[in-house]
Amino acid sequence: MRKFLRRFYVFLIFLFLYAPIFVLMAYSFNSSRSRGAWGGFTLKWYRELFRDREILTSLKYTIIIAILSAVISTILGTAAAIGISHMRKVPRSLVMNISYLPVLNPDIITGVSLMILFIFANINFGFKTMLIAHITFNTPYVILSVMPKLKQLDTHIYEAALDLGATPSYAFWKVIIPQIMPGIVTGCLLAFTLSIDDFVISFFTTGVGVSNLSITVFSMARRGVNPKINALSTLMFLSVLILLIIVNVRMSRDIKAKKQREATLI
Amino acid sequence: MDEKLLELVDVSKKFDITEALKDINLYIRRNEFVTLLGPSGCGKTTILRIIGGFEQPTTGKVLFEGQDITSLPPYKRKVNTVFQRYALFPHMDVFENIAFGLNIKKIPNDEIEKKVKKMLELVNLSGYEERTIDSLSGGQQQRVAIARALVNEPDVLLLDEPLAALDLKLRKGMQIELKNMQQSLGITFVYVTHDQEEALTMSDTVVVMNDGVIQQIGSPEDIYNEPRNVFVADFIGESNILDGIMIKDYLVEFGGQKFNCVDKGFGENRPVDVVIRPEDVKIVGEEDGMLTGRVKSVIFKGVHYEMLVESQDYTWMIHSTLMEPVGKMIGLNILPDDIHIMAKGRRSHE
Structure with missing residues (x-):
């Protein structure tokens, strides 16, 4: 009985969390336009989705911005993490906390402040500003996922490479980068996901004619009921879910490998 | 080379x-x-x-x-x-x-x-x-x-x-x-x-x-x-380190006795450190020793026994293949060659 109650409670919580999404998914296959009635199964909305010019354009922007911002913030974040890890203890924890701050900062504040910055710097709003904004909020996440890998690194490994005749840049590419690669890939995936996911910051930093999927969904929803939104939202939810599962599996595999290594050392 | x-x-x-x-x-x-x-x-x-x-x-x-x-x-x-x-x-x-x-x-x-x-x-x-x-x-x-x-x-x-x-x-x-x-x-x-x-x-x-x-x-x-x-004496192997006085060249006093030694050039009546390896202390009968002491403890170390011997003002560490029972009074002798004289300096464990 107790066991049943416990399971029932977990079930209720998940129901509470996921019911809206399941309803949305179900309605994306509903042939009736009305939200109240089930008119039979259809893939009509998905077909229409891929015929809609507006949605396809914003899909293109979303993917281009996600890829570019993920790659650039990965490079910036990795370089920053390596720099930070070589600092002395006090400045290091200071810089770490400062880079952590944007993660905690509400998106709306990040968005508005970036908007003000772009106005101040007299940059035209559009693709460029949205890309810069995405790079800005992605970089701390890359730092945070590369940092633990750098901490695990044997400090003498770099010296060992130099000792064997490697120039500093050879040692960096052949020894350090392969060692922290799992963290870099995780950070890159995370950045990609966050970029696809973002609405608030994009909303404040984009310009005329450039919108990503979440902005398009928002404006479509304001124009009135359109079942295409359901189909689009379902696809976005699933792709972000898959990416997050990959990131999480990578991170837990990493922790397992670390534990194993510690066990063999003892 | x-x-x-x-x-x-x-x-x-x-x-x-x-x-x-x-x-x-x-x-x-x-x-x-x-x-x-x-x-x-x-x-x-x-x-x-x-x-x-x-x-x-x-x-x-x-x-x-x-x-x-x-x-x-x-x-x-x-x-x-x-x-x-x-x-x-x-x-x-x-x-x-x-x-x-x-x-x-x-x-x-x-x-x-x-x-x-x-x-x-x-x-x-x-x-x-x-x-x-x-x-x-x-x-x-x-x-x-x-x-x-x-x-x-x-x-x-x-x-x-x-x-x-x-x-x-x-x-x-x-x-x-x-x-x-x-x-x-x-x-x-x-x-x-x-x-x-x-x-x-x-x-x-x-x-x-x-x-x-x-x-x-x-x-x-x-x-x-x-x-x-x-420092070197203490760090490399075990040592007995005693306070002594260099009376003159080739003669040193420690433990209340004067010993012939092979060192010189420290001056006269100078305080020095005297270093003696545990295996260089020879155990003899009570009457035959220059120094005497009572065996305080004996530990078997495999090749030799390690004994602590309490004399008047110093507890000696002695390595010997022969064991003396705890509590026995014994005599101790040291050859001039085995006495190492050093100017006063810092010790490692102080």
Whole structure:
């Protein structure tokens, strides 16, 4: 009985969390336009989705911005993490906390402040500003996922490479980068996901004619009921879910490998 | 054998405010096995890192075959290092680890294969080419680290406490293997350890260090038999260290008795430290001893018994193959040759 109650409670919580999404998914296959009635199964909305010019354009922007911002913030974040890890203890924890701050900062504040910055710097709003904004909020996440890998690194490994005749840049590419690669890939995936996911910051930093999927969904929803939104939202939810599962599996595999290594050392 | 291969001239090193090394002058000859010995924090690893090029001396020069290499980066030095915790590359297998240095030198692949194979034979790891580093035991990782350094045929091999992480039996075996390798390959070894027994077993020359200063340089026999100061005497093996007074040349007083000795030049009626090894104290009958004492404790140590004997003002440590029962009064004699006189100085454990 107790066991049943416990399971029932977990079930209720998940129901509470996921019911809206399941309803949305179900309605994306509903042939009736009305939200109240089930008119039979259809893939009509998905077909229409891929015929809609507006949605396809914003899909293109979303993917281009996600890829570019993920790659650039990965490079910036990795370089920053390596720099930070070589600092002395006090400045290091200071810089770490400062880079952590944007993660905690509400998106709306990040968005508005970036908007003000772009106005101040007299940059035209559009693709460029949205890309810069995405790079800005992605970089701390890359730092945070590369940092633990750098901490695990044997400090003498770099010296060992130099000792064997490697120039500093050879040692960096052949020894350090392969060692922290799992963290870099995780950070890159995370950045990609966050970029696809973002609405608030994009909303404040984009310009005329450039919108990503979440902005398009928002404006479509304001124009009135359109079942295409359901189909689009379902696809976005699933792709972000898959990416997050990959990131999480990578991170837990990493922790397992670390534990194993510690066990063999003892 | 007399050629100076590597030389440190007036080398000092400061980290912030702490002085890690003070005026180190040291040379290492070709094919020599030199051990830097001292307690942790004495600066021995810093010397190794300066030779390897990982640290710059604050003042002073490093010479290699007479050439100044002080500011030469590590990757341009004909020196290779075996790191304390091995520092193997975990993302490469055993073969790739050992071939790392050869690949950089752009040696043809078939030759690399031959050299790596030969090295693996030398360290008894034939057939381990494709094993991952994580799958190796500590002792095997140690061997890979040695092979990875030696395959580059360095003029000098630096070893930073390479056996510290191994258990006692493995360590003894590796000591002999390392010494054999050094002799058969004819490579100069500079070896850092805090284990005095290891230093005495393997080295041609031992450099005893404390507080960033070289205390004594000499052969293992010299260091053990003729320690230059109380620190060396105390650090290398067990010692009885007593306060004494040098009455005049060849005559010293301690424990209330005057003893003939072989030392001179300390002046007259000068306070000195008297160092006597536990195995140099001879046990005789109570009436025949210059000193007398009561046996306080006896511990069996395998080859010998270790006894603590309480005399008037000093508790002696004595090593003897014969046991005397606890509580018995015995006599103690010391030969002039076995009495080592040293000017008053600091002791290591104070």
